[in-house]
Amino acid sequence: MPSAQHNIGAVVCTGPVVLSLITAANAQVLPLPPNSIDEPLIERELIELPEKQPPVLEVPVLPSAPIQEISPNISTLFVSTVQFVGNTVFTNEQLQAIAQPYTDRFLTYEDLVRLRSDLTNFYVRNGYTFSGVYIPAIGNEFVDPSDATITLQVAEGSIERIVFVGDKRLESYVRERLEFAFTPLNQPRLEAAIRLLQNDPFVQSISANIAPGSAEDRFILEVQAAAQPTLDIRVGTDNQRLPSVGSVQTQAELTASNLLGAGEQVRVSYGRTEGSNTYDVQVGAPVNRWNGTLSFAYASIDGRITEDPIEEFDIRTDSQLYTVSFEQPVIRKVTEDVVETLAVGISATRLNTEATLSGIPFPLSPGANANGTTRVTELSFFQSYLNRTQASALYAGSEFNLGLDAFNATVGSEPDAQYLIWRGQTIWLQRVFNSAQLSLTGALQLSSDPLIPFSQFSLGGPNSIRGYRQDALLADSGASLTAELQVPIVSTQDGQQLSLIPFTGVAVGWNNNRNRALDTNVLSSIGLGGQYEWKDFAARINYAIPFTSIAGTGDSLQEQGIDFEVRYRLRF
Structure with a gap:
C-alpha cells in the first residue's frame, strides 16, 4: 500500500491530467446535485389535459317569500x-x-x-x-x-350547516375552502370553489347540492367527496443520468398525501446508478384556504466517476441541497371548460458540494475553493401560469435567481456563487387529429455572470436534446426548443395503447467569459420514439440522430442516440 505522502504526490501529478481530460471532453462529468437547471420547472403530468367535469351544484326550487308582504289592495x-x-x-x-x-x-x-x-x-x-x-x-x-x-x-340567504359524506380526512380541508361563500350565499363563488376542489390533487371527485334549512332563507349544503389515494408508489428504471456516474438508474418514490387531513404532502425518493446515490425528501402543506403552500426539501447525492479513463483517479463528490419555499396562487379560475392559475413564490436554497481526488479534497469543478468545496446561497423569485382546456394546455414559468455572498458562500474566484440569473420555460400541449398530441417545450436562461456548474444551462440528454449525453454542454446562458408528436397507433378496450413519437430539438449555449468559450455551442437532433401504456405501467424507448458532433463522445447508450424509460405506479 502506498504511503500517504505518495498519494499526495500522485494527486498533485495527476491533477492536471484529470483536469485536461475533463476539459477535452467538454462536458460535465461530475454529477450535479438534484434540482439544478437541468430539471424542468414543472412536472409534465401537472399539465395533462383535463377531462370534462360533471355539474358541480344541484340547486333547489327557491321557496316563496320568507315573510308576509303588504297587501296588493293598498291605495296609491x-x-x-x-x-x-x-x-x-x-x-x-x-x-x-x-x-x-x-x-x-x-x-x-x-x-x-x-x-x-x-x-x-x-x-x-x-x-x-x-x-x-x-x-x-x-x-x-x-x-x-x-x-x-x-x-x-x-x-340574504346563507348556509347554516354542511352535511359532509365521504372520506373524513377530507372534511376539514373541504370545509375551509367552501365556507367563505356561505354568508351570504353566493352561488357562482360556491360553484367556483367546488370546481377548484374538482381539480385539487387531493380530491378524486366532489359534488354538492343545496337543501332547504330551518328557515326560508337558510339552507343546508350537502357535500359528497372522495379522496385521491393516500399513498402513491412509483418505481422505474431509465438511462437519463450522467454516463460518468452510470447513465442507467433505478428509482423508487413514495408520496403520502393528506394523512392528517391538513392538505400536507410528504415525498421520499431514492435513485441509484453504478456510481451514485440520490436521496430526496420533500414536505409541503397549505397555510391558507387559497392554497398558499409552505415547503421544505432536502436532497443529497454522492457520486463516483465510473467512466474510463477517469475512473482510476477515484473522483468523488458529495452534495447536499436544502430549499425552503412559499408559493401563493393569486389567480385560480375554473369553469366547465377552462382551468387557469397564476402563482408567485419565493424560495431560499443552500448548496454544499465537496469533491475529492483519490481521497484528497481537490478543486475539480469551476468555482470551487482550494479544498474542493462549493457553497451556494441562493434566493429565488418565481412565477407560473397555467391554462388548461379539454383540447390544449399552456404552461409558462419564470424564475429570478440571485446568488448571495451569505453564510460562507464560495466567492472571490471566477466563476463564484454571486450571480443573477433569469430562467423561463414554456410547455404547450395540443390535441390534434382527435387522438394525437403535439408537445412543444421551450427553455431560456440569461445571465451576465460567469456561473458555476450548478447554475449553468444544460444542453443535451434525454430531457433536453436527445442523441447526446446528459449535460453534454454546460453554458452560462442558453436556449432550447423541442417538439414531439405522440400518435397512438394501437388502442385496446382494456386501456392498452401503443404510440409512435417523432421528435426533434435544437439548443444553443454561450459563456460570458471569452476564456471559457465553447468549442461547440449548438446541439440539434431528430428521432423517433415508441411508447407503451397500460393502466399504471408505461415504457418508452427513443432513437435520435444528432446533427452536430461534439468532442469527448463515449459509448453509452445516450451517446449512441438511445434512451429508455420504464415506470410503474401503485396507488392506494
Whole structure:
C-alpha cells in the first residue's frame, strides 16, 4: 500500500491530467446535485389535459317569500323615501341608487313590486341567487299615503350547516375552502370553489347540492367527496443520468398525501446508478384556504466517476441541497371548460458540494475553493401560469435567481456563487387529429455572470436534446426548443395503447467569459420514439440522430442516440 505522502504526490501529478481530460471532453462529468437547471420547472403530468367535469351544484326550487308582504289592495302612495333592513352585502347607498327612480313620486302596488324586483335582480346579477328583497307588512302598516317612507326587508340567504359524506380526512380541508361563500350565499363563488376542489390533487371527485334549512332563507349544503389515494408508489428504471456516474438508474418514490387531513404532502425518493446515490425528501402543506403552500426539501447525492479513463483517479463528490419555499396562487379560475392559475413564490436554497481526488479534497469543478468545496446561497423569485382546456394546455414559468455572498458562500474566484440569473420555460400541449398530441417545450436562461456548474444551462440528454449525453454542454446562458408528436397507433378496450413519437430539438449555449468559450455551442437532433401504456405501467424507448458532433463522445447508450424509460405506479 502506498504511503500517504505518495498519494499526495500522485494527486498533485495527476491533477492536471484529470483536469485536461475533463476539459477535452467538454462536458460535465461530475454529477450535479438534484434540482439544478437541468430539471424542468414543472412536472409534465401537472399539465395533462383535463377531462370534462360533471355539474358541480344541484340547486333547489327557491321557496316563496320568507315573510308576509303588504297587501296588493293598498291605495296609491306618494313615496318620499325608502329604507332598508337586513342588508350586509351592499350598502344603503348602493341600494338607494337603484331605488332612486321610485322616490318622490306616486307609486301603485305594481310599482312597488317592480322596485322589489329591481333590487332582487341586483342581488341575483351579483351571484346572490338565494337572496331577495321584500316589502314586509310589519313596518309598513302605518305609512302616510301622502308622504310615505317604505321599509324594504332584505333576506340574504346563507348556509347554516354542511352535511359532509365521504372520506373524513377530507372534511376539514373541504370545509375551509367552501365556507367563505356561505354568508351570504353566493352561488357562482360556491360553484367556483367546488370546481377548484374538482381539480385539487387531493380530491378524486366532489359534488354538492343545496337543501332547504330551518328557515326560508337558510339552507343546508350537502357535500359528497372522495379522496385521491393516500399513498402513491412509483418505481422505474431509465438511462437519463450522467454516463460518468452510470447513465442507467433505478428509482423508487413514495408520496403520502393528506394523512392528517391538513392538505400536507410528504415525498421520499431514492435513485441509484453504478456510481451514485440520490436521496430526496420533500414536505409541503397549505397555510391558507387559497392554497398558499409552505415547503421544505432536502436532497443529497454522492457520486463516483465510473467512466474510463477517469475512473482510476477515484473522483468523488458529495452534495447536499436544502430549499425552503412559499408559493401563493393569486389567480385560480375554473369553469366547465377552462382551468387557469397564476402563482408567485419565493424560495431560499443552500448548496454544499465537496469533491475529492483519490481521497484528497481537490478543486475539480469551476468555482470551487482550494479544498474542493462549493457553497451556494441562493434566493429565488418565481412565477407560473397555467391554462388548461379539454383540447390544449399552456404552461409558462419564470424564475429570478440571485446568488448571495451569505453564510460562507464560495466567492472571490471566477466563476463564484454571486450571480443573477433569469430562467423561463414554456410547455404547450395540443390535441390534434382527435387522438394525437403535439408537445412543444421551450427553455431560456440569461445571465451576465460567469456561473458555476450548478447554475449553468444544460444542453443535451434525454430531457433536453436527445442523441447526446446528459449535460453534454454546460453554458452560462442558453436556449432550447423541442417538439414531439405522440400518435397512438394501437388502442385496446382494456386501456392498452401503443404510440409512435417523432421528435426533434435544437439548443444553443454561450459563456460570458471569452476564456471559457465553447468549442461547440449548438446541439440539434431528430428521432423517433415508441411508447407503451397500460393502466399504471408505461415504457418508452427513443432513437435520435444528432446533427452536430461534439468532442469527448463515449459509448453509452445516450451517446449512441438511445434512451429508455420504464415506470410503474401503485396507488392506494
